[in-house]
Amino acid sequence: MSISLHSEESPFQLVPSVSNPEVSVVVPIRDEFESLPHLMEAIATSLKDAHLSYEIICVDDGSTDGSTDLLKQLAASRTDLCAIILRRNYGQTAAMAAGFSHARGRAVVTMDGDLQNDPADMPRLLAKLDEGFDLVSGWRKDRQDAALTRLLPSRIANWLIGQVTGVKLHDYGCSLKAYRSELVADMNLYGELHRFLPAxxxxxxxxxxxxxxxHHARIYGRSKYGLWRTFRVMMDMLTIWFMQKFLTKPMHVFGLFGLASLVVGLAIGGHLTFIKLFLGASIGNRPLLILCIVLLLAGVQLFSFGLLAELLMRTYHESQGRPIYRVREVVKPGSHPEPNGLP
Incomplete structure (x- = not known):
C-alpha cells in the first residue's frame, strides 16, 4: 500500500533518529548571512504545520561573508539541519548535486537561500506530487525582479528552452521544485545544468x-546573476538538446553529417575527375579540389567521432550498470495497481 506524503498518520518529527524523513529540503547557499536564520525558521514552520518529518540540507558554496560560520553554528544547535561546506565556490549545479547526494527523504524540495522563494509553498508542491507527478516546478507568476535585466531575458530563455527541449514551462529558472527521490537519484548533474533539471x-x-x-523581492544581499549568464545558458541548452536526441545513439548525428560530407566530397571529386580525364583541363589550381579534400577528410573524422562517442556511451552505461531505460512500475500477475502517492 502506498503512503502519501500528507498522511495524517505521519506526525511531524524533529529528531535525529528519523532515518528516512518524508522530505529533504536542499538549499544552496552563497553569501546569505542575513537570510539564513529567517530561512531555517520559515522552512521548519511550513513543514511542521503540514505534519511532515523533514531534514534541511544547506550547502555552502564558497561563502565569504560569514555564512559558513553561521551555518556551522545553526547546524550545531538544530536537530533538523545538515550543513555541507564545499571547499570553494563550485557553482549552484555542484552545490545542488552535493545536496542531492546527502538527501534521505522520499521527496526532495529545492529552493534558493535568499528568501525570494516562499517556504510556505512547499506543502502545495508536495501535495501535487501525490497526484502522480515525479517533478513539480514552481512558476513565479508575479516575479519581483528587475524587468529589463531579469524578467525579459528570463521570458525569452524560457520560451527558447521549451522549443528546443519540448518541455514547455513558464519558469525554468525557479529554484523552488519538488522531486520524487528516485528521480533525483537517476539524474547526474554537471556544468551549469541546474537550470535544466526539468529537461x-x-x-x-x-x-x-x-x-x-x-515570489518576494530580495531583502538582504544582492543577486548573483546577470546578463553575463546568457552565453552559458545557450551552451547548456545545446548540451541538453544533444542528450535528449542522441545520448544513446551518438553515431546518428555524427554519422549523418559524416555521410553527407563524404557524399558531397565524392560528387565533387567525380566532377573534377571527369574534367581532368575527358576534357583535359587542369584541376590543380581549382578551389573545388581543396573543398573536395576537406569534405572527404571531414567525413572520415566525423565517422571516427561517431564511433568514439558510441564507445564512450557504452562505457558510461555499462561501467555504472545504468540501463538505457527507466522502469516506472512492475505489475505482477494477480496483483492490484497501487494508488498514486510516494511509496
Missing amino acids: LAFIEGARITEMPVR
Whole structure:
C-alpha cells in the first residue's frame, strides 16, 4: 500500500533518529548571512504545520561573508539541519548535486537561500506530487525582479528552452521544485545544468507539471546573476538538446553529417575527375579540389567521432550498470495497481 506524503498518520518529527524523513529540503547557499536564520525558521514552520518529518540540507558554496560560520553554528544547535561546506565556490549545479547526494527523504524540495522563494509553498508542491507527478516546478507568476535585466531575458530563455527541449514551462529558472527521490537519484548533474533539471527529468521519463508559487523581492544581499549568464545558458541548452536526441545513439548525428560530407566530397571529386580525364583541363589550381579534400577528410573524422562517442556511451552505461531505460512500475500477475502517492 502506498503512503502519501500528507498522511495524517505521519506526525511531524524533529529528531535525529528519523532515518528516512518524508522530505529533504536542499538549499544552496552563497553569501546569505542575513537570510539564513529567517530561512531555517520559515522552512521548519511550513513543514511542521503540514505534519511532515523533514531534514534541511544547506550547502555552502564558497561563502565569504560569514555564512559558513553561521551555518556551522545553526547546524550545531538544530536537530533538523545538515550543513555541507564545499571547499570553494563550485557553482549552484555542484552545490545542488552535493545536496542531492546527502538527501534521505522520499521527496526532495529545492529552493534558493535568499528568501525570494516562499517556504510556505512547499506543502502545495508536495501535495501535487501525490497526484502522480515525479517533478513539480514552481512558476513565479508575479516575479519581483528587475524587468529589463531579469524578467525579459528570463521570458525569452524560457520560451527558447521549451522549443528546443519540448518541455514547455513558464519558469525554468525557479529554484523552488519538488522531486520524487528516485528521480533525483537517476539524474547526474554537471556544468551549469541546474537550470535544466526539468529537461533532464524529461529525458529520464518523468511526469512533470508546474504550479504558481509566491515570489518576494530580495531583502538582504544582492543577486548573483546577470546578463553575463546568457552565453552559458545557450551552451547548456545545446548540451541538453544533444542528450535528449542522441545520448544513446551518438553515431546518428555524427554519422549523418559524416555521410553527407563524404557524399558531397565524392560528387565533387567525380566532377573534377571527369574534367581532368575527358576534357583535359587542369584541376590543380581549382578551389573545388581543396573543398573536395576537406569534405572527404571531414567525413572520415566525423565517422571516427561517431564511433568514439558510441564507445564512450557504452562505457558510461555499462561501467555504472545504468540501463538505457527507466522502469516506472512492475505489475505482477494477480496483483492490484497501487494508488498514486510516494511509496
